[in-house]
Amino acid sequence: MxxxxxxxxxxxxxxxxxxxxxxxxxxxxxxxxxxxxxxxxxxxxxxxxxxxxxxxxxxxxxxxxxxxxxxxxxxxxxTVYARLSVPVISRNFSQCSSSSSSSSSSSSSPQQNCSLVCSVVNVGHVTLSWYKGNSLLSSISVSDLSISLSLPLEVEYQDKNSYSCVLNNPISNQTQHLDITQLCHTCSDCVQCCGFTEAVIQLALSVLVGLATVTILVYDITSRKVEQSKAKQTSSSKPQTS
The missing domain is CATH 2.60.40.10 (Immunoglobulins)
Structure with a gap:
């Protein structure tokens, strides 16, 4: 050469x-x-x-x-592959909220599944997968650079199987194992959690309504005093006749 x-x-x-x-x-x-x-x-x-x-x-x-x-x-x-981060498994409380709302408006049985999501950020040329033991349940792949991925999973509260979320590319992988007892509590806990969020929202709305009511009352009282003061000044300024 x-x-x-x-x-x-x-x-x-x-x-x-x-x-x-x-x-x-x-x-x-x-x-x-x-x-x-x-x-x-x-x-x-x-x-x-x-x-x-x-x-x-x-x-x-x-x-x-x-x-x-x-x-x-x-x-x-x-092709240069970035170092893989460990995927994060978290509870999907948005699903809990919708389930608790629907259960409160109907007489159906309590929620039996725990909604989870496995997520990673700033990745490229990777595949994110859920495994039950050694069996693949679901996966999602991306070929772009610097993108965020998330993959949902629903399990039963008393499920004794082993689950894991795996992030991999052609040269390496990172695995996060699911601890169901730590993330998935009873349905009543879920409802209480979602109920607490709703209670906070209702409390905030009540405070805003209360402040608006007080403001209106103060304005009304002030307006009455101003009108009374103007009426006194008008009556005192009229000429007196003998």
Whole structure:
């Protein structure tokens, strides 16, 4: 390869030049300030082979690379995966609220399922999955960068099976195991929790109504006093006749 006069390295769909080797002149130039500086202080070129070296790679370096010489053009696809975070499992109280509202307006049996959600933020090129033991229950995949994912699950309160939420890409994975006893309480606890939220809202509304009532009363009393004062001034200013 070093028998060529010039060796060029390009990146991306626009074939942006990022490195140039002038074999005859014995010089190497890197253009690491292009593309918003994503390659700044990260590009090196091997003097012997002409190989391109990228140090401290990040997800933004994912893409298509092109090697161009006098006689050949080769393309390489590079995918850089970010370090995976551990998924978070939480209780989905919005489902609890809707269930408690519907149960309070009907004579149906109490809620028997616990609504959960597994979520991750700022991920890309990953799959988020729910497992029951070793069996896959549901999954969702994304190929974009820096996106948030969430995946719901409903289990019975007394369920003794083992559940886990798994986040993975082609090279690694992170697993969060579900502790049903910690997250899923009885239906009455759920209703009390949702009832507490509704009680806080009702209390806030009551305070606002009370403040409005007091304001109206103060305004009414003040207006009456002003009218009485004006009436006294009018009567005292009339001339007296003998």
């Amino acid at each position: 070093m028998d060529d006069d010039v060796i060029l390295w390009r990146f991306g769909s626009e074939n942006t030049l990022i490195a140039e080797i002038n074999v005859m002149g014995g010089s190497i130039t890197v253009y690491d300030n292009v593309l918003d500086g994503r390659f700044r202080d990260r590009l090196k070129v091997d003097h012997q082979t002409g190989s391109l070296i990228i140090t401290n790679t990040r997800t933004e370096h994912t893409g298509l690379y092109q090697l161009q010489t006098n006689s050949v053009i080769k393309r390489f696809s590079l």
